[in-house]
Amino acid sequence: xxxxxxxxxxxxxxxxxxxxxxxxxxxxxxxxxxxxxxxxxxxxxxxxxxxxxxxxxxxxxxxxxxxxxxxxxxxxxxxxxxxxxxxxxxxxxxxxxxxxxxxxxxxxxxxxxxxxxxxxxxxxxxxxxxxxxxxxxxxxxxxxxxxxxxxxxxxxxxxxxxxxxxxxxxxxxxxxxxxxxxxxxxxxxxxxxxxxxxxxxxxxxxxxxxxxxxxxxxxxxxxxxxxxxxxxxxxxxxxxxxxxxxxxxxxxxxxxxxxxxxxxxxxxxxxxxxxxxxxxxxxxxxxxxxxxxxxxxxxxxxxxxxxxxxxxxxxxxxxxxxxxxxxxxxxxxxxxxxxxxxxxxxxxxxxxxxxxxxxxxxxxxxxxxxxxxxxxxxxxxxxxxxxxxxxxxxxxxxxxxxxxxxxxxxxxxx
Amino acid sequence: xxxxxxxxxxxxxxxxxxxxxxxxxxxxxxxxxxxxxxxxxxxxxxxxxxxxxxxxxxxxxxxxxxxxxxxxxxxxxxxxxxxxxxxxxxxxxxxxxxxxxxxxxxxxxxxxxxxxxxxxxxxxxxxxxxxxxxxxxxxxxxxxxxxxxxxxxxxxxxxxxxxxxxxxxxxxxxxxxxxxxxxxxxxxxxxxxxxxxxxxxxxxxxxxxxxxxxxxxxxxxxxxxxxxxxxxxxxxxxxxxxxxxxxxxxxxxxxxxxxxxxxxxxxxxxxxxxxxxxxxxxxxxxxxxxxxxxxxxxxxxxxxxxxxxxxxxxxxxxxxxxxxxxxxxxxxxxxxxxxxxxxxxxxxxxxxxxxxxxxxxxxxxxxxxxxxxxxxxxxxxxxxxxxxxxxxxxxxxxxxxxxxxxxxxxxxxx
Numbered sequence: 051x052x053x054x055x056x057x058x059x060x061x062x063x064x065x066x067x068x069x070x071x072x073x074x075x076x077x078x079x080x081x082x083x084x085x086x087x088x089x090x091x092x093x094x095x096x097x098x099x100x101x102x103x104x105x106x107x108x109x110x111x112x113x114x115x116x117x118x119x120x121x122x123x124x125x126x127x128x129x130x131x132x133x134x135x136x137x138x139x140x141x142x143x144x145x146x147x148x149x150x151x152x153x154x155x156x157x158x159x160x161x162x163x164x165x166x167x168x169x170x171x172x173x174x175x176x177x178x179x180x181x182x183x184x185x186x187x188x189x190x191x192x193x194x195x196x197x198x199x200x201x202x203x204x205x206x207x208x209x210x211x212x213x214x215x216x217x218x219x220x221x222x223x224x225x226x227x228x229x230x231x232x233x234x235x236x237x238x239x240x241x242x243x244x245x246x247x248x249x250x251x252x253x254x255x256x257x258x259x260x261x262x263x264x265x266x267x268x269x270x271x272x273x274x275x276x277x278x279x280x281x282x283x284x285x286x287x288x289x290x291x292x293x294x295x296x297x298x299x300x301x302x303x304x305x306x307x308x309x310x311x312x313x314x315x316x317x318x319x320x321x322x323x324x325x326x327x328x329x330x331x332x333x334x335x336x337x338x339x340x341x342x343x344x345x346x347x348x349x350x351x352x353x354x355x356x357x358x359x360x361x362x363x364x365x366x367x368x369x370x371x372x373x374x375x376x377x378x379x380x381x382x383x384x385x386x387x388x389x390x391x392x393x394x395x396x397x398x399x400x401x402x403x404x405x406x407x408x409x410x411x412x413x414x415x416x417x418x419x420x421x422x423x424x425x426x427x428x429x430x431x432x433x434x435x436x437x438x439x440x441x442x443x444x445x446x447x448x449x450x451x452x453x454x455x456x457x458x459x460x461x462x463x464x
Numbered sequence: 465x466x467x468x469x470x471x472x473x474x475x476x477x478x479x480x481x482x483x484x485x486x487x488x489x490x491x492x493x494x495x496x497x498x499x500x501x502x503x504x505x506x507x508x509x510x511x512x513x514x515x516x517x518x519x520x521x522x523x524x525x526x527x528x529x530x531x532x533x534x535x536x537x538x539x540x541x542x543x544x545x546x547x548x549x550x551x552x553x554x555x556x557x558x559x560x561x562x563x564x565x566x567x568x569x570x571x572x573x574x575x576x577x578x579x580x581x582x583x584x585x586x587x588x589x590x591x592x593x594x595x596x597x598x599x600x601x602x603x604x605x606x607x608x609x610x611x612x613x614x615x616x617x618x619x620x621x622x623x624x625x626x627x628x629x630x631x632x633x634x635x636x637x638x639x640x641x642x643x644x645x646x647x648x649x650x651x652x653x654x655x656x657x658x659x660x661x662x663x664x665x666x667x668x669x670x671x672x673x674x675x676x677x678x679x680x681x682x683x684x685x686x687x688x689x690x691x692x693x694x695x696x697x698x699x700x701x702x703x704x705x706x707x708x709x710x711x712x713x714x715x716x717x718x719x720x721x722x723x724x725x726x727x728x729x730x731x732x733x734x735x736x737x738x739x740x741x742x743x744x745x746x747x748x749x750x751x752x753x754x755x756x757x758x759x760x761x762x763x764x765x766x767x768x769x770x771x772x773x774x775x776x777x778x779x780x781x782x783x784x785x786x787x788x789x790x791x792x793x794x795x796x797x798x799x800x801x802x803x804x805x806x807x808x809x810x811x812x813x814x815x816x817x818x819x820x821x822x823x824x825x826x827x828x829x830x831x832x833x834x835x836x837x838x839x840x841x842x843x844x845x846x847x848x849x850x851x852x853x854x855x856x857x858x859x860x861x862x863x864x865x866x867x868x869x870x871x872x873x874x875x876x877x878x
Contacts, residue, residue, distance in 0.1 A: 141739040142692065183743065207742070247697035265696060269742050278556065280849035281731035282679060282756045283661035283823040286722050288847070293732050294718065297711035304708065308700050317695035318707050319742045325555040326734040328621070328683050328754040328791075329597065330850040340742040342696045377742075409697035433702070435694035436744040
């Protein structure tokens with residue numbers, strides 16, 4: 051045990067891999083455009099498998115496209131401790147979100163393989179498919195956890211055609227996604243390192259956040275329906291302008307959540323007008339609504355209040371309203387024993403740590419359905435996330451990877 | 465002269481042609497999707513030339529893609545009286561806008577050819593390219609009138625690539641657009657029949673509106689610039705959400721124009737968020753702004769007030785603002801002698817008529833730069849326009865075509 055607590059990741063090798071990975075889908079402003087199953091994403095995944103192979107790890111791609119590197123360091127027939135995150139990014143996102151956790155997991159396996167350590171579980175470094183929900187939120191980890199249901203993939207973002215084309219491009223097919231479910235009896239646990247995507251760690255000067263749970267997420271498409279008219283000849287007061295309902299909702303939804311649901315969040319991330327011409331009053335305005343809360347009853351209350359608000363704004367401008375529910379992710383709790391292992395690991399490394407809830411959803415919340423799961427966060431400068439400005443000091447990345455290594459060693463010795 | 469005032473268009477033939485034309489780009493709800501240079505539009509134009517050929521008219525396509533049917537009923541070397549409108553539609557528009565005027569023009573030529581009437585000018589039925597500005601507002605009539613300048617085609621809507629692809633599809637090329645200019649010495653005048661796209665004729669029960677002039681049009685792209693952030697982790701009060709500026713502008717621009725510029729109009733017809741994901745706070749929101757007024761000084765005042773409002777809303781939410789001027793069409797006056805001819809023609813037909821200004825722009829405003837130009841309107845039920853609900857009673861269409869015929873006969877006898 052004494053030797054194991056002395057093990058550390060190779061910070062230079064880790065960084066070199068991180069920089070190489072950041073080249074896949076790199077944008078001019080230093081960010082990453084690597085939406086799930088895009089060519090840049092598929093290229094990054096292929097590189098990850100090649101790297102794992104070079105290290106001497108076995109590799110595997112499951113029916114949901116999840117990419118794995120495997121280290122058989124446990125007893126024959128033993129369970130596997132999973133370490134992972136995701137290589138996809140939001141459109142025009144940053145280089146740390148997801149990528150850091152996958153490479154840290156791989157680094158942990160490489161250190162343990164190099165040292166020839168025998169443990170009570172095998173280890174697996176996992177890259178989950180479409181964590182960011184370019185098509186379907188958490189597609190890979192939902193499938194892996196057996197949570198994925200046919201209804202979850204009935205309305206992929208961007209439409210069926212583009213989803214199916216992407217699956218084909220990746221050599222996947224829709225029918226077999228559900229076969230990716232892991233047998234819980236084979237899984238010892240799940241650990242994930244991720245950037246905080248908030249400012250609490252930076253503000254308090256704490257290098258390690260131990261995640262207690264994730265907020266729940268719900269999303270809807272709201273469609274305000276008016277009437278297309280000539281924008282030169284129909285008097286202003288006789289129009290049924292769908293843009294007005296969508297705009298009024300966007301402004302007032304923010305006020306509603308800030309006033310009545312302090313600490314919770316709402317976003318209108320996309321808007322589309324039809325027919326969408328300079329000289330036509332918009333007939334329809336469809337907006338992408340997402341909101342998050344740390345408890346289910348708050349999600350229920352926000353949903354009722356926001357949909358009522360949309361109905362009020364539609365009526366105000368004489369518009370119709372259609373609402374289409376999309377994502378419905380409940381809040382998730384992280385495993386207490388895993389949180390304790392992360393705390394012990396931080397103490398071994400003499401790193402301050404604190405408990406944190408997560409405003410973002412993560413693959414770990416689905417893995418928590420089949421095994422003890424936990425996460426740590428490292429500080430995000432200015433809290434920037436889903437943006438090319440996302441940044442974490444390299445020492446913080448190294449600290450997080452070392453905590454991941456130490457916690458994995460502890461949990462893999464049960 | 466006695467015989468000529470007795471001439472009438474063939475209402476059944478006119479209607480049959482109208483119904484056939486409405487099949488090109490027909491939508492399920494009875495409307496038309498025939499954007500300029502789309503396949504449906506090119507098919508409609510080809511049909512128009514074939515029909516003209518069957519009637520025994522010469523045909524011509526100029527360098528701006530304007531399609532013509534020619535009747536050499538004047539003296540050798542004589543000038544030509546132009547009658548026209550456009551076969552393109554806004555996306556998901558109606559079957560009357562533009563199409564009615566082109567077919568009425570063709571019908572006038574067919575009547576005069578069948579009767580073997582000799583006049584003091586030749587006649588030409590014209591279908592102008594992209595009146596609706598799918599790429600460039602009034603592209604064909606601007607080119608024909610010599611008004612088109614290279615800067616007008618520098619920023620085509622939808623982008624250069626799609627504009628150039630469309631030009632290629634139509635067998636056109638950008639460099640030769642400017643060669644379509646007509647020599648004013650060869651043009652005797654321009655007459656156009658169009659639907660009103662408003663409710664004044666219906667409300668007053670008047671079948672013929674004689675257009676006195678068109679409003680001026682200006683358009684801008686406004687881009688509100690914030691910061692992309694994770695929509696779950698960045699607190700609401702620390703976001704720089706571009707959607708808020710765009711939404712607040714859309715709502716307040718309407719109030720500004722209704723309060724301070726009564727009778728004038730403003731439209732936000734399109735909005736685009738970047739990156740455009742459910743879970744990312746919008747970094748940028750670009751909107752399509754268009755406004756119209758009947759006098760130049762009002763356009764100046766509206767422009768100043770709307771751009772100031774955009775700056776105020778951007779500041780309110782901590783956003784940057786970029787403004788890109790696009791269209792700048794001055795108000796236009798119709799020729800007095802042509803208005804008198806339309807009034808005389810209405811009297812010959814015992815049809816009530818009234819003067820009207822046009823809230824819409826029309827090809828006639830460009831033709832007015834090179835010849836005496838005029839327009840008549842026929843009633844639009846409920847004023848619907850740029851919509852599949854657009855509708856004009858067939859008798860009103862026939863009345864309009866007969867007024868066009870009689871006015872053409874009068875003006876072509878000078």
